[in-house]
Amino acid sequence: MESTARSNGSTLREVAEAAGVSIAAASKVLHGRGKNVRVSVVRAEIIREAAEKLRYSPNALARSLRTCRTQTIGLIWEQMQRISDGPLYYVHLLDGVSQILFQQHYRLTILPEIPEIQPVRALSDGRLDGVIWCKMPDDPCLVEEFSHSPLKVVALNSPASSQPNAYPCVTCDNEGGVAQVVEHLVSLGHKRILFALDEGWQTTPDAVARLNGFRIAMDAHGLPFGSEDIVEWDIKAPALAAWKATNPPHTAIFAWHDGIAANILSEAASVGIRVPQDLSVVGFDSTMFCETTKPRLTAVRQPIREMAETAAQLLIDLVEGRTPSSFFHSFPCTLDVRDSTSHPPHYQAPSTQSRGNS
Amino acid sequence: MESTARSNGSTLREVAEAAGVSIAAASKVLHGRGKNVRVSVVRAEIIREAAEKLRYSPNALARSLRTCRTQTIGLIWEQMQRISDGPLYYVHLLDGVSQILFQQHYRLTILPEIPEIQPVRALSDGRLDGVIWCKMPDDPCLVEEFSHSPLKVVALNSPASSQPNAYPCVTCDNEGGVAQVVEHLVSLGHKRILFALDEGWQTTPDAVARLNGFRIAMDAHGLPFGSEDIVEWDIKAPALAAWKATNPPHTAIFAWHDGIAANILSEAASVGIRVPQDLSVVGFDSTMFCETTKPRLTAVRQPIREMAETAAQLLIDLVEGRTPSSFFHSFPCTLDVRDSTSHPPHYQAPSTQSRGNS
DNA sequence: CGCTTGTGATCGAACGTTTTATCGGATATG
């Protein structure tokens, strides 16, 4: 075995020797650090030449070991499987985060999903300055663990923390967005609306928030909403046939994210249900995706790119010792009305509208 | 200012002191390193207890500095802007890469696009064991630069290197995929096919390869193909109106990737051109995207996920000192025929087909 | 007894930086 694996071409010491100066001088000239170290212009030039000749490249590990800063932040999100299955939501998230990070000379490391506490400690192994955590669970143990660590953390699309100022949170106004959906559908004349979730939604803060918002909004309109109005949509098993059988039927479906809505659309097409004539469909996220579906998909727009940018900037501020002015950022959602929503079947103009369905 | 920023809760030395043993012993027990270091079971337990009590977490920087290994690999790809504009291609790439990496306990760092040589040297700053480079240019200087660095590199979707065994290459059979498109369209009766590219395609190896493949395939069918059959599609400026004016008109368009094809589809819909009756459209990549477009998009399927997995595994092998059996991996493409291709207008059955167009 | 082998353990030298403390000497200040 090699006794010592040479890490790189040349070191600061070699440059210093070649230039006939001290290591400190070389460090000062090449990296500009060191307050008390002063070096004349002539020697500076000599050092720079020596560095170029030796193809010197500084070792970031050694520097980080000394300075306790790595200029690297981590991103924790869902399992890749779900990310590549879903629509463009995560791509925009990545775009926003990396945009801010790169322009401020930070690197981005993608981390595998970490559910347990133990691995959280492993996060603070010195390689990261901070972490953006998507859908971070609101667990006091987690906060406790982070408080013992120099690692900074910002939560993105996570439930509001029970400890208000433990870490910054960036979310969107799920409730407000959902309220707009209900408002839109109700004004079109819909009374029974199905809420579509996918498997494992219980552990997804956003899904829970949207369901709650939906319940509240329906309630505000005096419309009934119970467990029979919720369906766990399975990509594999078509469920629209079953939907047809319910009585009185739901005239609209709201899916908690675009991916499910898209699946509902293609399922409807294959079963022969016309959207929006027979059934209105609404999604959530409103990425580019919605523009190319069969009837273009009406959906709530979540400003995920801006949210990601905000989270990244918040984290950088924290890492660099600046205290953010606010620890809670909620972004408003808007409704993009496209072609997948319309009046329910047998709709009558509001003036002659009677309470019971004919 | 703080003179010394404490990096973390506790160090190996503190654990060793608490347990009353040497640092080497603690290192051996907690990390299993050190060949000659032996420690009895009783003391091992004492050390483990001390570590737990002190919330010890090893410093990866110090370890990497010593071992010259970081268990981290970098991913160089296009600017994020293009990534989030495009279809799911990059998501699947990321999925494949991270899948392999994570399960073998490697981390993934996303790097900003690096066009210059100088920053390439900065890559080998000790933080990375290797790099997966998408659309890596075939530049001898680059190879030269990498040969001076301990960094391993694997090229993904890049042109075959002029130095065959300098680094492993993973690509798909662009020519073969395009040949299938031409075969498909010609068998449907098309004779004039427009090739759609987007701005800056000249620097994209895949785009160039597909254009070449297209030229060859058209030639093999005895069909003319010249500069008037190539169009630079601009997302902003609709071009289908112009297309209508050409005489004789192209009856089919092949776009070098799905994103452009999708834009053509929505443009066609807004201008009133029916696909596939008036115009056939074919894309390349065939991600999930193609299933939800207005007519479902016929496209060449590129096994990007498998390609990404292969590239990642190749790189890990290289990093861990194993020599890959092959340095060139080309994946076959298949044609997914969907609803956006059909016979050209005024098509007559082959039996009465005459050479000239009526 | 002399020699090898094996066990359990420690010491201390790297790894490549940053940064504080220090040091001649020149120059300015009292």
Added chain:
DNA sequence: CATATCCGATAAAACGTTCGATCACAAGCG
């Protein structure tokens, strides 16, 4: 002339690991 200040520069101590060298001691073997 004594003393403070500044300039140019260096030595050396960290930072937290890994790992080769070493050591004491016991046992096995001829």
